[in-house]
Amino acid sequence: MSIVWRLRVGNLPKYMEPKGLKKILVKMDIEEAKVKKAPKWNYGFLTFKSKATLEDAQKKLDGFKVRDNTLSIENCNTTEDAHRFRFDNRAAQVREKIPIDARAAAEKLAEQVTPYYKMPYDRQLSKKTTDMAKILSDFRNKMKKMPNKQETRLKVETAKMWLAWSLDNSLSLPFKTLDTIPSPNTEGYRTKCEFTIGFDLDGNRTVGFLLGLYKDGVTAVLEPQECVHVGDAAKKVATAMQNYVRSSDLEPYDRTTKQGYWRSLLVRTQRCGEIMIIVQFHPQDLTEERITEEKARIKAFWEAMRTASEGAVDTTTLLVQMYNGIANGFQEHIPMELMFGPGYVHEDMLGCRFRISPTAFFQVNTPGAEMLYSMCRDWCNIDPTKSTTLLDLCCGTGTIGITMANSVGKVIGVEMVEQSVADARENAKNNGLNNAEYICSKVEEVLHVLNQFDSLTDSVVAVLDPPRYASSFLLLHFYVDCSD
Structure with missing residues (x-):
């Protein structure tokens, strides 16, 4: 009888993504482990191909800390038949809840991969604007509760100071929300x-x-x-x-x-x-x-x-x-x-050419990305009379910084994926830029390096797209450090 070798890893940071856990395993030289973790779980499951690899991982993980959390490790092996029965049983339960669907298979697939495909595009945009406003409003309401969850009176007062915008009942949101901007093309855009x-x-x-x-x-x-x-x-x-x-x-x-x-x-x-x-x-x-x-x-x-x-x-x-x-x-x-x-392949965007490696992040809608980066450049409000440092955080292949490099004194890109950093450096070189440099690291691990640019130039502008897990936390600290 085949055995499914599994470990339950507990006390993980609640919103850690599976990719984050996988990167920790790679750093600890734990390979060929299948990772299962839902966004809100503070635990996850690791499945291994053999007893030996499980026991090796168990030794390495026992007592290991992730963001000050000491992991708890529990062996939860099962048989392959029992594991498959659990999967088949769950699938059967799901099917029982789903009403008979007479739609054509192509129509079902369209709803799976493009859920709004039947909705007129103007209504899609309106719905996205409404949905985003609700998400931000829910976030605001959660922030209201944070001060009372602090452990000491000092922390309570500090939290009230930082979250004053959320405590003001006269405000719906402390900023203006704009309508969703339409894409230049709505069909065949995915690259x-x-x-x-x-x-x-x-x-x-x-x-x-x-x-x-x-x-x-x-x-x-x-x-x-x-x-x-x-x-x-x-x-x-x-x-x-x-x-x-x-x-x-x-x-x-x-x-x-x-x-x-x-x-x-x-x-x-x-x-x-x-x-x-x-x-x-x-x-x-x-x-x-x-x-x-x-x-x-x-x-x-x-x-x-x-x-x-x-x-x-x-x-x-x-x-x-x-x-x-x-x-x-x-x-x-x-x-x-x-x-x-x-x-690798290349893409042309806003007068620049970019190299894209197999694992590198690059926007999948090129005309939409051009519109996004153009608006980002406008919103940064760069003053041409001042020396400005642009911090391109989680920069990927360097697209944002490179398209704005001629408007600023210096570009500093930070990215944790090594191949993406190699692409960014090559892209800066191939576009004739000598004012861009790139750091291969997590942003939160190099804040002390980034702070120096606040005193070396007239102004510092930071751009983060797309936002990453814990980015609000690390940027808050960066803002406080720069202010000091």
Whole structure:
């Protein structure tokens, strides 16, 4: 009887994301652990492939502290049959609650991946504005309660001082909320898609999106051809890969049985015309020789597709990720092998060119990003008569700082993903900038370094997009430190 080797890790920071926990495991040299943690849980589950790896992780984690929280470790092994029964039983319970749905499969998929697709665009914008106002209002109401939760009178008074805006009942919100700004394009805009390789409702091998949530027992995959947010180039790549998989003697990976080989397909189709394809493959029990043969086949296939008479795809770069873990989706910490091309693609934006590596963050709607960054530049209200330092926090590939570099004296970018920092440095160099530098670190760990720029220049402007977990806390401290 197969055993599922699991640990329950307790006393985690409540809002820690699974990625945050994974990064801690990597730093502690704990590999091949499947992480499960919901946003509001102060605990999580780690699943291992063997008893030895579980025991090794248990030793390393016992007594370990995360943000002053001492972790509690509990062994909760179970059998594979019992674990699968729990999954199947939960899926059955979900299905019982769902009324019979006579809609076409494509319509169900559209609602899964683009929930507002039937709503006129002006109503979508209005709804998003209303929803965001409610979120901010709920946040304000939660802030009202914070002073009374403090441990000492001094902390209570300090909290009241900082949160005075939330305690003023005459104010709905302490700032003006603007209407949601429409995107320049609403169809085919997405430049990055992660497709699942699996089976459709009829059991055919398919490359596309899951029809529902895997946690609810949904494993059917549908083609993306009718998805309005996916561009034509990405659809062509998905179709080509589907044809390859259907002709292959290797089956797609089955998320339930954990058998099969073809797992996922990640596609970047940039506006400038460059295309990146990453194929994720489970080696199972194949020999190294057989794996090498399959890599050669997939490489030859995509090279031939460049000049195909029908459905040609001019791929810029192709990579393969061999992954035998339990977690689904592409894994940033697992190496990718370059099959051909430079290993990255480019995008042109606001007169600048950016290099994008496989794991780097880059906005998926290029025209929308151009509008966002233009407004960001206007809102920063840079005074050309003063020497200004722009802090591009969680900068990714450096897009915001680089597009604003000619308006400021200096750009300091901070990013914790090493490959993104390498991209940012290369992007600054390729765009002819000599006033930008980048630090590979978490923002909160280099605040003492950033503070020096408040005294070295006339003004400091900090930009954070997209916002990260704990960013409000770290920026509050940065503001206080600079004020001092």
